Amino acid sequence: MSAHTVSMRDALYEAPGPKTRRRTRIITGISLVLVAIGVGLIVRQFYVTGQLDAKCWSFFLRQGTWRYLFNGFLGTMRVAATAGVISLVLGVVFMLGRTSGIKPLEVISRVIIDFFRGVPSLLLIYFFYLALPQYGLRISAFWMITLPVALAASGVLAEVFRAGVNAVPKGQTEAALSIGLTPGKTMFKIILPQALRIVVPSLISQLVVVVKDTTVAYVVSYPDLMQNARVLITNNDALVQVYFVVAILYILVNYGINQLSIYMARRSGNPIISRTTENPT
Amino acid sequence: MSAEIPVIELRNVDKHYGPLHVLQHINLSVGKGEVLVLIGPSGSGKSTLCRTINRLETIDSGEILIEGQPLPQEGKELAQMRAEIGMVFQSFNLFAHKTILDNVTLGPREVLKMPKDAAEKEAMELLTRVGVDAQAHKVPAQLSGGQQQRVAIARSLAMHPKAMLFDEPTSALDPEMINEVLDVMVELAREGMTMVVVTHEMNFARRVSNRVVFMADGQIVEEGTPSEFFDNPQTARAKEFLDSIRGH
Ligand SMILES: Nc1ncnc2c1ncn2[C@@H]1O[C@H](COP(=O)(O)OP(=O)(O)O)[C@@H](O)[C@H]1O
Ligand SMILES: [Mg+2]
16 A cells, blocks of 8 residues: 545545536536626626726826825735734734643633634724724824734634644644653644644635735725725726726735745645544544 | 563553543553563553553553653653653654654654754664665655554654553554564564563564563453463453454
């Protein structure tokens, strides 16, 4: 017997037979027609209402417009990246607390996790924006948007990490302890690295949520992509056009994040799921 | 051998899993260089007994001594003691995200604080000894079960253990790979390693063990030399069990 690796795709789907292939072709054809009709209707409506007129788009020819949008884009990236990093670190910290085996620490971590998971991030933003200054705590607009977004994500990430840690077979811990690693080293050298690989897909979805969460930055007047877009809209009276471009930018960013995750999954793609490492009963 | 302090000693050990009295008044001692085979029906507590010796399982009462010293309960002392007792599992439990070489060097580097070069040199010697040096840079999932188990033995040996515990090391293997693992264990026994082996491999037991201990329902029911036990079992439970594994 050679150790053999099971890819997710093979495990979930069998290879399509001739009937399935024909059905797939028919469904694909129908879908394409429906999409074409939908797009056609939208374009027609825009055309009729004059949204496609050149004068409605001409301000995109100005360099200033793009510079302004780009600055907003940078703002969004700064918030998203900082919030992403903070939430990853806090997520691990909360997860470690939650699984520490020390009762008071477990309870506290659990309350924190459930709180940040349960409270909408907009509410957290209002807290930082409206409540904190009343107690004399002044932080910049950047942190007023970044911290709430990070905290909200950290609660979810803690649970994601915990699921990953639980998914690592128990035998890994036992083997690590039996060669004399302390429980702490066992966690950091053996369990967490494997748990991280398991949860990469969930981490990526959460990163996308973080990027989307930053769009409420206008509440604290932080100049992110969304806030700058609103300014452009008011100045140029071009709601459809600006939001169209902005939506494409957001989609590109999140598409980029997804591509990055696929690349990372390939790079760290040791075939670690194997028949021979499963625990026999 | 009897004059020396035993490497492993259990005195009046009891353990429960809820209502299940899984270890009942266990008294056992393993001398230096001794190879003890633990045998018995499934569910009789053999794995549990093995695992209490390096405290992967705690005990309710009684004492466990390693070279006369009580087993530490926690912290650095416990980790240190675990490092001195090798353990080989039924399901190999190689670190799935590390290469074979890193599996073997991890303990020496992290616990014994050996420099990388020295640890790798010794690891390669051990891997050569168990015959998997050619696979050093693969990950565990790329190896056969027999190869993985030999790596697991090398990983334990890298810590220079005082004794080694084997919990059914060949039970998860395809038949044609059992002997390649047993051969490594026979060689270890010949070199004087102190070993506790849970196994149903009678030929192995006859070739290398000094003593066979038969467990049933959490108790040590019978013990003796391999020929005494296999050829002339004293208790009805042992006879019944031997008949069952011989396929009568
Ligand atoms: N973690 C556990 N919790 C509860 N019961 C357990 C646990 N581990 C083992 N047992 C029970 O203890 C008994 C002995 O198990 P084990 O030591 O694995 O037996 P053996 O290795 O001889 O087959 C079995 O009845 C088993 O179901
Ligand atoms: Mg067992």
